[in-house]
Amino acid sequence: MNYLDRNEFNFEPSDLVKETFRHFDINTLCFYTRIYDQGKKSILSVYLSELYHIDEPQVLLGYGAEDLLKMAIHFFLTEGDNHTILIPKFSWWYYKSIASEVNGLTDFYPLYETEDSFRYDLDELEQIVNEKHPRILLIASPNNPTGNGLTLEETERVMEMVPQDTIVLMDEAYASFVNTDTNYIHALTEKHPNVIFCRTFSKFYGLPGLRLGFAFTGKSELMEKFARYANKYLGYDRLSEELGIAALKSEDHYREIGKVMQEAREMYTREIGALEGFKVYKSVANFILIKYPIELKERLQAEFKDMSYKVKFMDEPDINTHMRITLGRREQNRKVADAILKVVNS
Numbered sequence: 558m559n560y561l562d563r564n565e566f567n568f569e570p571s572d573l574v575k576e577t578f579r580h581f582d583i584n585t586l587c588f589y590t591r592i593y594d595q596g597k598k599s600i601l602s603v604y605l606s607e608l609y610h611i612d613e614p615q616v617l618l619g620y621g622a623e624d625l626l627k628m629a630i631h632f633f634l635t636e637g638d639n640h641t642i643l644i645p646k647f648s649w650w651y652y653k654s655i656a657s658e659v660n661g662l663t664d665f666y667p668l669y670e671t672e673d674s675f676r677y678d679l680d681e682l683e684q685i686v687n688e689k690h691p692r693i694l695l696i697a698s699p700n701n702p703t704g705n706g707l708t709l710e711e712t713e714r715v716m717e718m719v720p721q722d723t724i725v726l727m728d729e730a731y732a733s734f735v736n737t738d739t740n741y742i743h744a745l746t747e748k749h750p751n752v753i754f755c756r757t758f759s760k761f762y763g764l765p766g767l768r769l770g771f772a773f774t775g776k777s778e779l780m781e782k783f784a785r786y787a788n789k790y791l792g793y794d795r796l797s798e799e800l801g802i803a804a805l806k807s808e809d810h811y812r813e814i815g816k817v818m819q820e821a822r823e824m825y826t827r828e829i830g831a832l833e834g835f836k837v838y839k840s841v842a843n844f845i846l847i848k849y850p851i852e853l854k855e856r857l858q859a860e861f862k863d864m865s866y867k868v869k870f871m872d873e874p875d876i877n878t879h880m881r882i883t884l885g886r887r888e889q890n891r892k893v894a895d896a897i898l899k900v901v902n903s
Contacts, residue, residue: 558865558866558867559865559866559867559885559889559892560867560883561866561867561868561882561883561885561889561893562867562868562869562881562883563869563883564701564731564760564842564843564844564881564883565759565765565883566759566760566763566764566765567883567885567886567889568763568814568817568885568886570763570764570804570807571803571804571807571810571811572807572810573803573804573806573807573810574764574800574803574804574807576803577799577800577802577803578796578800581796581799585795585796586795586796589791589792590791590792590793590795590798592792597613598613598616598617598618598788598789598792598793599618599792599793599798600798600799600802601618601769601771601793601797601798601801601802602616602617602618602771604801604802604805605771605805608805609739609742609743609773610740610743611742611743611746611773612776614781614784615746615773615774615775615776615780615784616771616772616773617771617772617773617774617784617787617788618769618770618771618772618789618793619769619770619771619772619787620768620769620770621757621758621759621765621768621769621770622728622730622755622756622757622759622770622772623651623770624768624770625755625770625771625772625787626651626652626655626726626728626755627655628783628786628787629693629724629726629753629755629772629783629787630642630652630655630656630659630661630693630695630726631655631658631659632783632786632787633692633693633724633783634656634659634661634692634693635659636779636782637692639690639691639692639722640659640660640661640662640692641661641662641663641664641689641690641691641692641693642656642661642662642663642664642691642692642693642694642695643664643665643666643685643686643689643691643693643694643695644663644664644665644666644695645665645666645667645668645677645695645696645697645700646665646666646667646668646875647668647675647700647702647703647873647875647876648695648697648700648701649697649701649728652695664689664691666681666682666685667681668700668703668705673836673837673838673839674703674704674705674838674839675700675703675704675705675838676705677696677705677707677711679711679714679715679718682715682718683718686718686719686720686723690720690723691723692722692723692724693723693724693725693726694715694719694723694724694725694726695726695728696715696725696726696727696728697728697730698712698727698728698729698732699731699732699734699735699840699841699842701730701731701842701844701881702844702846702869702871702876702879702881703838703846704838704839704840704841704842704844704845704846705838705839705840705841706731706732706735706736706841706842709738709741712727712741712745713741713745716745716748716749716752719751721749721750721751722751723751724751724752724753725749725751725752725753726753726755727752727753727754727755728755729754729755729756730755730756730757730759730760731760731761731841731842731843732756732761733756733760733761733762733811734760734761734815734818734841734842734843735841736841742754742773745775746773746774746775746776747775747776749775750775750776750777750779750780751775751777752774752775753772753773753774753775753780754772754773755770755771755772756770756771756772757769757770757771758770758771758801758804760842760843761811761815761843762801762804762805762807762811763804763811763814764800764801764804767797767800767801768797769794769797769800769801817884817886817887818843818884820887820890821845821884821885821887821890822839822840822845822884824890824891824894825837825845825847825882825890825894826839828894828898829847829894829897829898832897832898832901833850834849834850834853835847835848835849835850835897835901836848843883843884844881844882844883844884845881845882845884846879846880846881846882847879847880847881847882847897848878848879849878849879849880849897850878851877851878853900853901854870854878856900856903857870857880857896857897857900858870860896860899860900861893861896864892864896866889866892866893866896868880868881868882868883868893869881869882
């Protein structure tokens with residue numbers, strides 16, 4: 558089975574990741590990390606601190622970005638009297654689910670379809686934030702499933718327009734696919750005490766099975782309190798730390814895979830976007846969203862099933878004539894496109 562429905566990694570880890578795993582000293586697992594004696598969390602948090610030029614106390618690690626998002630939402634929705642979180646209308650179902658675990662009140666802000674993409678309307682978002690005054694404003698950039706992301710200028714504007722008692726939780730799980738300049742994270746965490754950037758090793762670095770995520774916070778007493786809540790006193794998984802550092806050192810390997818994904822974006826846009834009733838949206842993530850004629854749904858599903866391929870057929874309101882397809886290896890992308898063409902032409 559070819560799984561192109563969960564935005565997982567259909568390539569191989571870098572050679573350095575493989576070598577790090579092969580040569581890992583198993584005896585390391587017999588001891589807790591000693592770096593907490595120095596007031597630091599792990600060798601990985603120190604490495605991320607140096608890589609992103611952010612003070613190590615502002616670096617958090619978790620069991621994937623999933624864990625960090627959950628801890629942030631649980632913490633801030635139960636700290637104080639404001640229990641409202643604002644999330645995008647089309648977004649990961651998990652956001653609302655974890656807010657409900659602490660009786661959080663979830664409200665939505667819209668995304669708008671354009672000629673070839675989706676977008677956030679920041680003027681309207683500012684009005685909604687002023688009206689609702691949420692405890693958390695969650696922005697996914699890039700957003701799942703729509704694939705759109707914020708520009709640097711838009712990210713800066715969001716931070717300027719949001720009151721400081723609203724936590725801006727930026728889910729950047731897919732950000733590395735198109736954004737190589739991360740200096741803005743340092744600049745914004747220095748300037749804004751109410752921001753958290755969440756990232757992961759699951760998407761760009763292709764290690765979802767490692768369950769490793771990281772976050773950067775602004776500077777404030779409240780964020781220090783959140784860090785104490787999120788930190789693991791005795792350190793982190795020693796093997797995961799070393800594999801994470803190896804992945805971070807393998808940027809060239811993953812950029813080459815990014816080129817394969819860009820080829821796929823262009824191929825889908827050129828070939829599938831030209832079909833009557835189809836629309837291929839611009840994406841800055843490792844997946845692409847395609848709108849299709851609803852009368853073809855059962856035939857498309859049957860064709861993918863016959864060829865042992867799984868893609869995600871969306872069923873949410875207002876986006877239920879769309880399928881989200883993970884960008885995979887060249888031969889996988891080609892087979893998916895050919896399957897769509899076969900159904901349309903039959």
